[in-house]
Amino acid sequence: MRSASTSTGSSFAARRAGLLAATAAWTGVGVALYLLAPLVAPVLLPLSLVAPLGWHWAAHGRFPDLGVSPLLAALAVAAIYLLINATWSLSPASAYSAAFSFIAVVLVVYFISGALWHLDDDVLRAMALGLYAAVVIGGILLLFEVASSQGLRRLVMSIVPGARPHARDMVIGAGGAMLPAPYLLNRSMAALTLMLWPALLATKLLAENPKQHRLMLLGLLPTVAAIIFSAHATSKLALLGGLVLFGLGLVAFTAARNVAVVSWVAAILLVVPLAYSVYTNQLYAAPWLFQSAQARVAIWGHTSQQVLKAPVLGSGIASARALHDPQAAPLAPGSAHARLTTGLHSHNAYLQTWYETGAVGAALLLAIGILIVRLCEGLSGGVRAYLLALFGTCALLEASSFSMWAPWLLSSLGLTAAFATLGCALAAGRTQAYVANARPGLRAS
Numbered sequence: 001m002r003s004a005s006t007s008t009g010s011s012f013a014a015r016r017a018g019l020l021a022a023t024a025a026w027t028g029v030g031v032a033l034y035l036l037a038p039l040v041a042p043v044l045l046p047l048s049l050v051a052p053l054g055w056h057w058a059a060h061g062r063f064p065d066l067g068v069s070p071l072l073a074a075l076a077v078a079a080i081y082l083l084i085n086a087t088w089s090l091s092p093a094s095a096y097s098a099a100f101s102f103i104a105v106v107l108v109v110y111f112i113s114g115a116l117w118h119l120d121d122d123v124l125r126a127m128a129l130g131l132y133a134a135v136v137i138g139g140i141l142l143l144f145e146v147a148s149s150q151g152l153r154r155l156v157m158s159i160v161p162g163a164r165p166h167a168r169d170m171v172i173g174a175g176g177a178m179l180p181a182p183y184l185l186n187r188s189m190a191a192l193t194l195m196l197w198p199a200l201l202a203t204k205l206l207a208e209n210p211k212q213h214r215l216m217l218l219g220l221l222p223t224v225a226a227i228i229f230s231a232h233a234t235s236k237l238a239l240l241g242g243l244v245l246f247g248l249g250l251v252a253f254t255a256a257r258n259v260a261v262v263s264w265v266a267a268i269l270l271v272v273p274l275a276y277s278v279y280t281n282q283l284y285a286a287p288w289l290f291q292s293a294q295a296r297v298a299i300w301g302h303t304s305q306q307v308l309k310a311p312v313l314g315s316g317i318a319s320a321r322a323l324h325d326p327q328a329a330p331l332a333p334g335s336a337h338a339r340l341t342t343g344l345h346s347h348n349a350y351l352q353t354w355y356e357t358g359a360v361g362a363a364l365l366l367a368i369g370i371l372i373v374r375l376c377e378g379l380s381g382g383v384r385a386y387l388l389a390l391f392g393t394c395a396l397l398e399a400s401s402f403s404m405w406a407p408w409l410l411s412s413l414g415l416t417a418a419f420a421t422l423g424c425a426l427a428a429g430r431t432q433a434y435v436a437n438a439r440p441g442l443r444a445s
Contacts, residue, residue, distance in 0.1 A: 139223025
């Protein structure tokens with residue numbers, strides 16, 4: 001009887017070990033695909049439900065019990081407002097698509113988060129290990145792409161001619177060779193920047209001792225180097241801002257939190273007058289600004305003036321895209337190329353919020369950001385610095401780059417939130433285990 005029982009136990013342990021390895025691989029492959037091809041994020045985000053819900057069902061025989069937090073309530077109100085706002089958009093189809101994408105991302109993250117908090121520590125560790133491995137591998141591959149003028153992309157182009165970018169996305173390199181433009185890596189750099197902080201937190205939680213932690217941190221150096229040496233200035237700025245908040249958060253979390261909150265409030269409340277100010281001072285004509293930055297200053301200035309036409313409710317999601325006509329837009333005074341247009345989008349999520357959703361949307365965004373920062377306050381000392389840095393990174397990435405409604409970016413923020421929750425859940429499990437082992441008398445309480 002003992003032999004049969006032992007055999008059954010060994011078989012179960014082997015199956016569980018295999019499932020844990022599969023979970024790590026599933027997570028790692030998904031994150032690696034996301035880093036190398038961020039446009040697949042809308043597909044990967046719902047697939048990320050599989051492991052958390054599968055493990056929760058196996059352990060409890062049901063889906064997780066889900067509560068309602070102030071943050072969820074604010075997101076729900078925002079979703080309702082976006083659906084209403086879409087009714088007066090100049091492009092209703094695009095507006096409803098953006099609103100429903102936002103709702104889908106919130107729901108997926110809601111279910112993932114609910115499941116993660118009830119999973120065993122070894123399951124969470126498997127997911128964290130997959131994340132860490134993917135960011136290490138993705139960082140190495142993307143650093144190679146930066147250093148080799150996208151050698152992997154060029155290899156794929158030679159094998160699959162259909163993968164060749166448009167002619168406008170090619171540049172002339174050394175020796176007259178046609179090379180993919182460096183900005184084609186911008187989305188990957190943004191994705192790498194977003195995943196870096198969850199991966200850094202994973203090193204802290206997975207390492208068994210300081211030496212192992214240092215070795216795991218070394219594995220992320222190519223990731224940091226890829227961001228630094230890339231052509232994506234926004235990712236570099238976001239990385240720097242995250243590092244500043246992280247360092248301050250470790251030594252004085254209250255001060256770091258206050259910096260984050262004040263910066264968030266200022267970004268939303270002051271973005272319209274600041275955008276108008278840099279435009280009226282003709283910063284778009286400054287010779288030390290690169291051409292794309294000059295074009296953005298003109299877009300910001302023109303958009304800031306359009307905000308005044310619908311300051312409370314906004315012009316409607318995707319209205320900028322509907323109005324975009326680069327040939328008809330006049331040149332900014334004193335510029336040979338910067339045009340007065342709203343562009344396909346504002347290249348600034350805060351200005352885009354004011355233009356498309358008005359003061360109501362800006363107030364909702366303000367509340368959501370503050371509620372996210374408040375979530376960091378309840379975490380343990382080491383963990384909350386990582387999460388505050390991640391918040392700052394996300395905020396800076398939204399400040400001067402992609403459209404806030406881009407499906408891949410919305411899904412990217414969802415993936416970021418899911419992995420941040422993974423880190424919080426794993427940290428909470430480690431803390432409970434430490435307390436239970438150090439003070440067995442607390443186990444019953």
